[in-house]
């Protein structure tokens with residue numbers, strides 16, 4: 001199964017992407033984020049991996065259904 005990362009855009013929307021380079025994001029260092037086209041904003045937003053433990057099951061399920069298209073940024 002395709003592995004996705006749940007991320008949060010600068011506006012607080014939760015969505016998911018297959019494009020986030022998690023291998024570079026070690027525990028304790030979330031990094032500067034990455035420009036992704038948020039499906040909720042419809043715009044490129046700086047997005048960071050969401051802290052899944054802080055999401056409700058509903059937010060998580062919704063985020064997994066909203067998949068961002070990888071940007072070339």
Ligand SMILES: [Zn+2]
Pocket residue numbers: 009010011012013038039040041042045
């Ligand atoms: Zn957004």
